[in-house]
Amino acid sequence: MTPHSVNGVSPSELxxxxxxxxxxxxxxxxxxxxxxxxQSKQKHYHDRHAKSRTxxxxxTVHVRNFAKGPNWLSG
Incomplete structure (x- = not known):
């Protein structure tokens, strides 16, 4: 009956x-x-270090290739 750290509800209750x-x-x-x-605390700590990207x-962008071949592909 140990509650979860985020929502404070035990797994059995869920x-x-x-x-x-x-x-x-x-x-x-x-x-x-x-x-x-x-959640508001988590958002606050995330937003302190998050970068705004456009x-x-x-x-030119690069995407991660999880198949065989090069690790990054141009897109």
């Missing part, structure tokens, strides 16, 4: 679709607010 009969869940805060606050028409 699997069964209901809260298990336990007195501990009566004192837990609202799950939706915890998920939103955790690709225009006729720009």
């Amino acid at each position: 699997m069964l679709g209901r809260k298990l009969k336990s007195r501990l869940y009566l004192v837990r805060p609202c799950i939706a607010s915890r998920v939103l606050s955790t 690709i225009d028409i006729d720009d």
Whole structure:
């Protein structure tokens, strides 16, 4: 019955679709607010280092080749 770090819900609760009969869940805060606050923190930390990139028409780009041959292909 260990809760997940992001949404605060245990895997058994997610699997069964209901809260298990336990007195501990009566004192837990609202799950939706915890998920939103955790996601907003993750977005804040991601946006600090994320780069804004724009690709225009006729720009040379490279794509990763996972088949045999060269690792990168021009596109």
